[in-house]
Amino acid sequence: MALHIDDLPAAIRKAKRELRETLPNYKAVFAEVESAMNEEANRIAAVRDRGDAVIPEIQFADIVANRVSPEQIALVKSRGACVFRKVFDQSLVEQWDNDIADYVERNDLDKKLLTRAEDKYFGQLASSKPQIYGVYWSKPQVLARQSDELTQARVFLNRLWKTESEGRVHFDPNHVPVYADRLRRRPPGSESLGLSAHCDGGSVERWIETNFRKVYRHVFSGNWRDYDPFDAAWRTDVEEIASPAVCSMFRTFQGWTALTPQGPGDGTLQLVPIANSMVYILLRALQDDIADDDLCGAMPGRALSIRQEYHPPLFRALSSIPLMQAGDTVFWHSDVIHAVEDAHRGTGYSNVMYIASLPSCAKNDAYLKRQLPSFLEGKSPPDFPADHFEVDFVGRATADDLTPLGRSQMGMNL
Template structure:
């Protein structure tokens, strides 16, 4: 389905949305039970924090593979992906098709300590937001002094954008147009969960222009610096010191309460963080699962991810975690099996079935992209599909 037009306009302005009851409560709760059981059986896989793992170094449990391929999960991803638009219908961008980007899950326990913290940040690029030419094109309206006219939902200029120009081992090599997670538990506001700065256009414009101004807000005629970013770190960290006008102590707010089966999404350029504390009474459990449209860049990611799936191996973007002493590929009960993929669309997203090039309503660019993907995945050449 699609979001009602007035509501979609509000979501584009805020940069975030919660879809309620995407999967039944009983199913979401069963997945949480399955994940907890898996971590109990395989404690040595570890995670973060090291002495009390809550963000587990696991990517291919049965529950995770099932969630990524569940028809209602994929329908929700397709729904929010329609918030984006492509002006040039000939470009090889398919916002209706997904590729799997395997991420981890979090089971955060109630605690008075701040051992699990993630300060305000942006993913998908640090210094790359200024250094990458495609990113500069994407933010061109802002740099031209017309920030009110910047369209953060136009996908065209994202096609060639790169979030990692320095080849680090823990960088995202996939364009996640909407980051997101599926809730597996009942979690209240402030109970060890997500916090967002729900003002997309103004916050992005300020962050992108900040290097051009001095600390007093005047035009800087010296050499630009880029506070919050450093080469080799693909996350950007705004701070109260360097980005005072964001007023993050007020502007970043906790998300509303969520229940098992709710799906939380936020724009790839939205500032977000995690509660320092979890004062609640039960675990806060989520499975990270972003929207990853079919593009040439994401296709290259899918080719690598498919090979990792076949071996139940650590995904390439998480190679840093190969130092752990135990991997899923060593487990007889890992979930990297075709039987755990619950839909044909899920098989396509995992690179195990060809994308449908004859689906009604495809643009020239979508059909081109699907043919390109099928050829790269070994399902026949583009010429044979014509």
């Protein structure tokens, strides 16, 4: 279900009043959180500035062979992000990239982009949008989503979560449904086409909606050290305000697969690798210097913007991901702050397929039923602007391209 709010300023005032009443020492608790966040941000910045990796890196072969150490897992859960190396063979991915280029060129996508539906999701961010293509059903995308490799990688990620708590089983980590998402094809030399720091998966809802409050129950009760970003309790029950590009599914990790080599300076991804940074964001909005009808600039139906004037410690930890090769993947927790570099100063295309990690649950199954007709008809998925570019595209993937695993992941068996 979608959340509807008729009078947002009144709803914000009411929520902040209730949360402050529940946590009368909100100033003192925030002071503790701010101190801890400053320490962690400075620690990450020091690691980054001396040239060491701040995003954990795991060889995909070690996932297959069950050789990932407890120490590696602990670091992934602390940083809320990871890079998997060599998930796909480089030559296969290079062929996929060529096939996608042929697919969009043969079908004159660039001309169609001139008439695309307006996507206001990133509208309040200081930077605009990178070259994201409203393409969902190319054969390489469909093949990658249903691949054994990405399925294994995402099951590994799903299993990092606490799937049973509060007396309930929240999801099945071993089944990975498909969330069809877009492509990025970014040419070298592009300037000021990045994304400012933000979080997806809810903006004002995090303070207002009942189940979001339950997700962050330890934060809002002042017991913030008990908050576990990987506890799935209530995550599959939250309700978002509907908007084009607001994700209706529960993603354990957002992610993308590199189609080309790319790294720092290539207009690529940046992360704040602090898994519990949402604690700071949530409590910051309750402080007295923020107006009673304001949540640090959060807007409904938009990405949750992270701003220097409100959240300065987090920007010290903002770090570009390491050099990625074609076939590598990067994943980040659904609450982790991320951005895209404004300038692409590299020499080649910076191309990716957005493919997230999701588990099976009632919330996700409901979306699959809405998404399946979009696949069969070549339309844009329900969460995205209704461009429907691919309806008549030559070479679009069809049900005949699905394996038995792919059919299951698309929800054809529901």
